[in-house]
Amino acid sequence: MSDRVLGTHLPGAPADGGIDAWLAFTGCLIAVFMQMIDVTIVNTALPNLTADLAASPSQQLLVVSGYSLAFACTLLTAARIGAMFGRRIVFLVSVVAFTAISVWCGISTSAMELVIARIFQGAAGAGMAAQTIAILIASFPPNRHQQVFALYGATAGFAGMLGPIVGGALVTADIAGLGWHSVFLMNLPIGLLAFVLGFRYLRLGRPENRDRLDLGGVALSTVSLFALLAALADIQQNGWRPGPSGVIAASLAVGAIFIGYERRLTRRRGSPLVRLDLFADRGFALGSGLVASFFGLFTAFVFTVSITLQDELHFSPLRTGIAMTPFALGAGAGALASPFLVKHWGVKVLAAGIAVYGGCVAIGAGYLYLTNGNVNLALALGPVFIAGLGVGLFGVQLQPLMLAGLRERQMAEASGQLPTIEQIGNAVGLALLSVVFFRAHTLTGSVIMLSAIAVGALAVALPTLALPDPAERLT
Known part of the structure; x- marks a missing residue:
């Protein structure tokens, strides 16, 4: 494979998808996991850190959304900087910065300090995420791209789902008396591992031609x-x-x-920051809208459930994590099954998955309303698992399908745009829906919020059917 402007190879380092490429990609996936889990892990710890730092409602929202906003606003710039100076160096510097700032978050002593640290953390996370797809394209031959795209999507999605569970376990365990601080300090060993793998095995050279910022x-x-x-x-x-x-x-x-x-x-x-020609591809254009909608709905869902269970139903962080575990297990099952089901039944699998998820959320909203918050966890296990299953079926294959029609160079260009679309969905979706939820901040408000998420998910199902058929896109 010849050198490319975006993420070129060092001489003698072809994209053969060998063991070094897989180890380097593992380092990238660890970084993606770390970056994505920090989107949702803070939700479970939010009541504890609010009490400890006396955070106002607006500061609570900024602890969550400030990270996603900084991430979204700097992704495109980070992608271009990676194209200018080399994916490897930008990725490694960003991993170090993200890890160090995570420690800063963990030792913050005021709500405003934590908000500021989270904004810087989001910007550093963008530096990591913006390089990942370009690294993937440069490190593996085209016949491996669908496989590694699926791994990338599954890792990002699963990390977001694990966030509330891991957060609940860490806050409850209160290791060394760290409490909520541990949800940020856990990134120290994870970040070091990502850096070591990237430093040792990521073999990408500097671009020969540097576009201007x-x-x-x-x-x-x-x-x-x-x-x-x-x-x-x-x-x-x-x-x-x-x-x-x-x-x-x-x-x-x-x-x-x-x-x-x-x-x-x-x-x-x-040298535009955004390559608008990517949207000439129907799969990418339609998939962009679906990705933004899905990530906005999902982030709002995790945020709402975490706050509802702890603030309104008075669950402990551990019990909140346990309540979310069936959702993560269902999502894992859906992620594993999705490639095989899509191969046989196409995009109907994705549409069915997001519709099932929306239906289960609607059932949950109705259940909360009818029982006035008296939740029987045993009774809820099945619907929660099925809701996760629907998310796994939809989320894992969406990105490979929307990227499959792009040429190789275009996919490298998409390295900053796709994560930006995801994070715009995260930030805008959460902010829009939280206008309803946070202002009410009652059980009725939670029911309204979940109902809005259910309607949104069901609305996504129909346009999903318009995605190009996978059999045509992946041949």
């Missing part, structure tokens, strides 16, 4: 996203008012200007 695109995209999320946070606190509503309209206008700017830059053969 699209500073105009960086400024416009960052302003648009920050304005949108800041306005949503204000609405969550104070309700709908003309000021924040105007900021939302302005953020959308800046976003439109950003798209126009990137189009002009592409026509002039410049």
Whole structure:
């Protein structure tokens, strides 16, 4: 395989998918696991750290969403920096930064300090995540791409599902009296392992041709996203008012200007931050909307369940983790079964999976309403497992299918755009839905939030059927 602008190989290091490539990719997956688990692990620890640090409702939201927002706003820039200076060096520096900042989060002594640390942590996480797909493309031959894409998607999804379980176990175990601090400090050994594997086995050279950083695109995209999320946070606190509503309209206008700017830059053969030509592929365009919707719904679901169980139903962190375990087990089963089922029945499997998930969430909302929060865990085990199964069936194969129609160079370009789409879904979905949930912050509010998530999931099922058939895309 010849050298490429994005993630080129060192001479004598072909993309043969050998043992060194798998060990390097393992280091990348460990980094992805660490980055994704930090999206959701904090949810279970949120009540404890709120009490310890006297965090206000807005600070609680920022501890969760600040990470995702910083991640989303810096992913595109991180991907371009990796293309300019080399995927290997940017990945390794980002792993070190993420690990060090995780320690900072773990030793924070005030809510505002933790919020600031989480924002820096999200930016460092973007530096890791933005390189992963490009590393995958450069390290493996095309006939292995579907396999490694599936592993990448499964690792990211499963990490998000394990977050509340691991968080509950760590907070309850209270190892060395660390309490909630341990959910961040656990990244120290994990990050060291990811760094060692990447440093030893990741063999990517520097690009021969370096595109310039699209500073105009960086400024416009960052302003648009920050304005949108800041306005949503204000609405969550104070309700709908003309000021924040105007900021939302302005953020959308800046976003439109950003798209126009990137189009002009592409026509002039410049180096746009976003390659809009990727969206000419139907699978990528439709899949982008599905990915954003799914990640927004899923993040809001995990956040809602964690807060509802602990704040409204007064579950301990450990009991919260136990309650979520069937969901993770179901998701694991769905992830394992999805490639085989999709091979035989195509995208109908994905549509059925997300519809089953939405139906189970709707049942859960109705159950909470009818029982007034008197939950029987034994009775809930089956629906919770089936809900996870639906998530596993949908989430693992979605990314391979949406990327399969792209050319090899285009997939390298997608290395920053796909995680950005995911994190925009995370941040915007959580912020939009939490406007309803956090302002109510009652059992009724939880029921409304879960009902909204169920409706959203069911709405995603129909457009999923419009994805190109896997048999055509993967031949």
